[in-house]
Amino acid sequence: MNFKSENLTNFVCDIFKVVGISDEDSYTVADSLVAANLRGVDSHGVTRVPIYVKRLKEGATNPNPDVKIAKESDATLLIDGDDGMGQIVSREAMKLGVAKAKKSGGVHIGVTRSSHFGAGAYYVKRGVEEDMITFAMSNAPSTMAPWGGIQPYFGTNPYAYGVPAGKYDPIILDMATSVVARGKIIMAAQNGSDIPEGWAIDQEGRPTTDSQAALDGSVLPFGGPKGYGISLMIDIMSGVLTGAGFGPHINNIYGDYDKPQNVGHFFQLMDINQFMPAKEYKQRIDQMIEEIKSTPAAEGVEEIFVPGEIENKTEQTRLENGIDLDKEVYEGLKQVGKECGVNIEDYENVNQKT
Amino acid sequence: MNFKSENLTNFVCDIFKVVGISDEDSYTVADSLVAANLRGVDSHGVTRVPIYVKRLKEGATNPNPDVKIAKESDATLLIDGDDGMGQIVSREAMKLGVAKAKKSGGVHIGVTRSSHFGAGAYYVKRGVEEDMITFAMSNAPSTMAPWGGIQPYFGTNPYAYGVPAGKYDPIILDMATSVVARGKIIMAAQNGSDIPEGWAIDQEGRPTTDSQAALDGSVLPFGGPKGYGISLMIDIMSGVLTGAGFGPHINNIYGDYDKPQNVGHFFQLMDINQFMPAKEYKQRIDQMIEEIKSTPAAEGVEEIFVPGEIENKTEQTRLENGIDLDKEVYEGLKQVGKECGVNIEDYENVNQKT
Numbered sequence: 277m278n279f280k281s282e283n284l285t286n287f288v289c290d291i292f293k294v295v296g297i298s299d300e301d302s303y304t305v306a307d308s309l310v311a312a313n314l315r316g317v318d319s320h321g322v323t324r325v326p327i328y329v330k331r332l333k334e335g336a337t338n339p340n341p342d343v344k345i346a347k348e349s350d351a352t353l354l355i356d357g358d359d360g361m362g363q364i365v366s367r368e369a370m371k372l373g374v375a376k377a378k379k380s381g382g383v384h385i386g387v388t389r390s391s392h393f394g395a396g397a398y399y400v401k402r403g404v405e406e407d408m409i410t411f412a413m414s415n416a417p418s419t420m421a422p423w424g425g426i427q428p429y430f431g432t433n434p435y436a437y438g439v440p441a442g443k444y445d446p447i448i449l450d451m452a453t454s455v456v457a458r459g460k461i462i463m464a465a466q467n468g469s470d471i472p473e474g475w476a477i478d479q480e481g482r483p484t485t486d487s488q489a490a491l492d493g494s495v496l497p498f499g500g501p502k503g504y505g506i507s508l509m510i511d512i513m514s515g516v517l518t519g520a521g522f523g524p525h526i527n528n529i530y531g532d533y534d535k536p537q538n539v540g541h542f543f544q545l546m547d548i549n550q551f552m553p554a555k556e557y558k559q560r561i562d563q564m565i566e567e568i569k570s571t572p573a574a575e576g577v578e579e580i581f582v583p584g585e586i587e588n589k590t591e592q593t594r595l596e597n598g599i600d601l602d603k604e605v606y607e608g609l610k611q612v613g614k615e616c617g618v619n620i621e622d623y624e625n626v627n628q629k630t
Numbered sequence: 631m632n633f634k635s636e637n638l639t640n641f642v643c644d645i646f647k648v649v650g651i652s653d654e655d656s657y658t659v660a661d662s663l664v665a666a667n668l669r670g671v672d673s674h675g676v677t678r679v680p681i682y683v684k685r686l687k688e689g690a691t692n693p694n695p696d697v698k699i700a701k702e703s704d705a706t707l708l709i710d711g712d713d714g715m716g717q718i719v720s721r722e723a724m725k726l727g728v729a730k731a732k733k734s735g736g737v738h739i740g741v742t743r744s745s746h747f748g749a750g751a752y753y754v755k756r757g758v759e760e761d762m763i764t765f766a767m768s769n770a771p772s773t774m775a776p777w778g779g780i781q782p783y784f785g786t787n788p789y790a791y792g793v794p795a796g797k798y799d800p801i802i803l804d805m806a807t808s809v810v811a812r813g814k815i816i817m818a819a820q821n822g823s824d825i826p827e828g829w830a831i832d833q834e835g836r837p838t839t840d841s842q843a844a845l846d847g848s849v850l851p852f853g854g855p856k857g858y859g860i861s862l863m864i865d866i867m868s869g870v871l872t873g874a875g876f877g878p879h880i881n882n883i884y885g886d887y888d889k890p891q892n893v894g895h896f897f898q899l900m901d902i903n904q905f906m907p908a909k910e911y912k913q914r915i916d917q918m919i920e921e922i923k924s925t926p927a928a929e930g931v932e933e934i935f936v937p938g939e940i941e942n943k944t945e946q947t948r949l950e951n952g953i954d955l956d957k958e959v960y961e962g963l964k965q966v967g968k969e970c971g972v973n974i975e976d977y978e979n980v981n982q983k984t
Binding site: 347348349350351352354377379380381382383384386409421422423424425426427429437439447449451455477480481482498499500501502503504505506508509511512513516517518519522523524544546547548550551552557560561564567568571572573574575577579580581582583 | 701740763805834836854856858860863865872873876877901902904918937
């Protein structure tokens with residue numbers, strides 16, 4: 277089923293309004309999810325609507341959080357998310373962070389008592405618009421063993437950054453710190469197909485290509501012990517330092533319906549103009565992008581990309597041609613819509629207004 | 631040849647004094663190099679003394695840099711290294727940064743016009759002592775192609791962080807963003823031995839196990855495109871943002887003797903007490919370390935480590951048993967000592983004073 281992005285946003289927005297989220301907050305959640313679909317990151321898009329709604333209905337997520345500053349200094353913020361949706365909490369954290377970074381030049385922002393925040397790219401874009409280099413990280417429920425171990429301890433803790441450019445699109449990296457997102461292994465298990473070696477280990481810590489054994493075991497960090505070190509850092513900054521859960525003390529989004537997730541995030545903003553005039557910086561970054569893209573490519577490689585470039589191309593295509601939803605995702609949305617009295621068919625084939 | 635670390639520090643210190651470096655600065659350089667040897671990171675230890683001396687003598691490095699603040703705000707610093715040795719410039723940057731972070735809570739520090747700074751672990755320890763989570767990064771001369779490319783553009787840009795703990799040693803990650811340090815490939819080529827697949831590509835971008843073809847080609851980033859994204863970020867923050875060289879516009883340490891390297895660094899400090907009382911944080915990080923280390927290990931794995939733990943063990947051993955230098959490294963030091971009128975034999979077998 278194909279949706280114009282605006283129609284999909286309206287549908288998702290209307291669902292969240294029904295389950296008690298304010299208009300502004302519903303739009304933020306819908307916009308962030310559809311933004312992920314537009315960039316081709318469907319695992320973090322509207323496929324999450326049913327589980328978000330379930331957690332809200334079960335009381336595990338607070339629909340109207342009082343997001344507030346728990347502690348602050350000139351260049352730091354600790355934000356208490358009051359168990360709200362990660363998208364709402366993170367929007368407020370970034371808003372407060374941008375204001376502070378404009379005054380002090382840079383800010384480190386810890387967030388406690390939050391929930392799954394979707395794709396980090398959404399937040400770093402907010403900083404990039406202000407000519408700030410921006411980082412977004414989050415911890416997540418445990419699915420990844422420490423290096424050398426066999427029992428999941430860390431999440432696939434995402435790491436995202438955004439870097440403004442001049443005449444080119446900003447450089448945006450948004451990645452899991454596992455070799456691949458766990459969702460790909462779930463899909464393989466559902467299809468009964470194998471996975472490539474190097475993605476996961478089984479319960480005894482042996483490399484496995486059996487997708488079910490991988491799900492019972494542990495995903496592997498990207499880049500071996502180095503990726504383990506980066507995932508650990510994200511959990512320390514997002515969880516240990518902020519007072520949120522860390523390691524296995526974060527509640528599962530798909531389960532633990534009686535408890536808030538207690539996820540933590542970490543954001544950083546630094547104002548480019550405090551280092552050099554943004555105009556000069558942008559000439560330099562454009563030069564770098566041009567140089568990277570003009571280095572010779574390996575056999576079989578058509579084009580060298582900077583991070584985010586492929587996603588930007590996908591976004592252009594999907595803005596023009598709409599977003600294709602898998603049958604399964606579509607049915608899930610239709611069902612949750614029905615439960616909320618929001619008929620998905622009313623949003624299909626509606627002419628795009630803009 | 632085995633040296634007590636203090637004797638080795640004294641020898642190296644005396645050499646730098648002869649080539650025009652002040653007493654305090656000579657000690658910093660010597661201490662940082664020997665610290666790398668103590669941690670087992672011999673590639674960044676005293677083996678660098680001959681090339682550092684050569685660059686000083688040729689005028690490529692400024693022996694008495696006027697390291698100063700080029701630009702600052704409450705939470706940012708841009709430091710001009712005046713083409714000094716990276717160790718001296720970085721020490722000053724960290725000193726200014728710690729003072730600022732104590733006031734504002736956190737600081738982002740860019741450094742321009744610097745040189746090879748050795749091992750990043752040395753600088754993050756300085757912040758960790760102040761109960762600050764600390765990052766140190768640097769760009770480096772190009773040896774690594776962008777992902778999909780075949781021509782080196784990036785350096786093996788190192789990434790280091792330090793995280794205070796309570797009753798345990800701080801967690802310290804210090805890594806190159808290549809799969810392995812290029813020095814290991816140089817050693818293999820010298821010995822005429824092959825390298826494992828996955829370390830490097832040849833000049834046509836094909837995976838190679840031929841160490842010489844690898845040196846003529848390009849090292850690979852750790853974790854594929856994700857490591858490429860992290861190496862790129864380090865070059866943007868260290869080089870593009872600070873005004874230093876970036877990509878291929880950084881001069882080679884082993885060559886370009888008529889030009890300063892124009893390396894850039896990036897440091898970050900954040901005061902833990904601005905998020906929660908350091909005492910409480912330390913209980914939480916200790917809990918995390920204990921939990922990680924007590925998860926079950928895979929077959930063949932004796933112990934699960936947190937980053938820096940192996941290096942800390944090596945440091946204890948080498949503090950007790952001394953540092954063994956390769957014959958080649960020893961001869962290089964002896965030769966440079968001779969040229970400077972500092973006789974290495976005078977420092978051997980001297981009883982440790984402390």
